């Protein structure tokens with residue numbers, strides 16, 4: 303098709319221009335003094351450049367299949383959708399990559415600026431949040447790169463070992479807003495663990511089987527809330543309560559089809575604390591929450607909330623179902639995190655308590671952040687081999703290298719290699735390929751979040 307041929311040429315032109323611009327920006331001599339004025343951090347810059355390099359190579363393999371008309375269309379999946387979906391993803395990834403790079407260069411950032419210090423803090427926190435999942439072999443090591451944006455988010459990128467974590471701008475000043483990071487890392491694990499071991503998604507599916515469909519729709523968010531709370535501790539529960547109790551009533555007692563209804567969501571954190579052996583603190587949180595929702599919204603514990611397709615369910619029933627899911631997920635998938643490391647995040651000395659003392663939790667968290675930064679441990683980063691044929695993850699416990707144009711995830715790489723040998727690819731297979739383990743369907747594709755912190 304002539305149309306596709308033209309598209310292919312323009313696409314190559316676009317990629318060449320982009321690669322050239324990034325090369326100039328990141329390595330060329332004329333920009334040396336410019337980079338020196340900023341907090342040019344080789345680690346983040348080479349990581350981002352390597353991500354773009356493999357984005358080009360990986361997307362090219364997918365787009366070649368699309369432009370060679372190998373994807374067969376159907377009544378429900380038009381052939382032209384494939385190329386458009388891939389180009390859209392390239393755009394979304396580039397938006398995030400360039401934003402992350404820009405925030406580490408002048409005029410936005412100069413060495414010693416608060417924004418730079420805070421990005422380094424966020425990178426360290428993101429890697430620390432990933433650590434328990436690495437220890438358990440749930441996911442493979444990845445280079446953490448954070449950036450500020452309107453709200454928090456994570457990009458699911460199948461073709462590079464990178465955790466691109468979006469942190470709200472408010473975290474430049476408010477350390478507590480950095481608590482969005484462990485929840486986002488939870489999303490990262492939700493999407494990447496199944497690529498690594500293929501067991502998490504099946505396990506999560508079993509935990510919600512038999513429960514109402516509206517709770518099944520919340521699985522990813524429940525998992526991320528649990529993971530975030532297991533990492534960051536009781537302060538996460540405080541922070542969540544603060545956030546949820548500040549939303550207008552129509553969002554407070556109605557879900558969005560993705561996140562648990564706010565009135566009940568705070569109970570997830572109490573359930574987590576109870577499950578890890580802090581029953582008194584868990585009860586104190588739940589009691590405080592019950593009191594707050596009464597004072598703020600005039601809501602009683604058994605008042606109805608609206609979930610799914612407009613079903614009205616008593617709040618305490620939703621709470622009970624959430625508690626069931628929390629216990630199953632921790633008991634089966636995250637049991638290795640039942641004993642959080644003492645003196646980390648806001649776990650402090652891990653003493654169970656009858657009252658919630660927010661100040662103590664904040665002091666513990668501040669101390670943890672300072673100790674993490676003082677440790678100055680080298681974070682993993684991505685680099686392209688000298689011959690340009692491999693992307694390597696440096697500074698990680700195990701050396702990971704991925705051939706250019708591959709993902710390093712056997713199931714995805716085998717799928718693409720198999721489909722490259724086929725003359726005609728059925729819609730079910732090509733849609734599986736272009737979604738690449740959450741690339742085109744991952745979080746962040748939904749409607750605006752209305753300034754919610756843990757999206």
Ligand SMILES: [Zn+2]
Nearest residue numbers: 523526756757
């Ligand atoms: Zn979320």
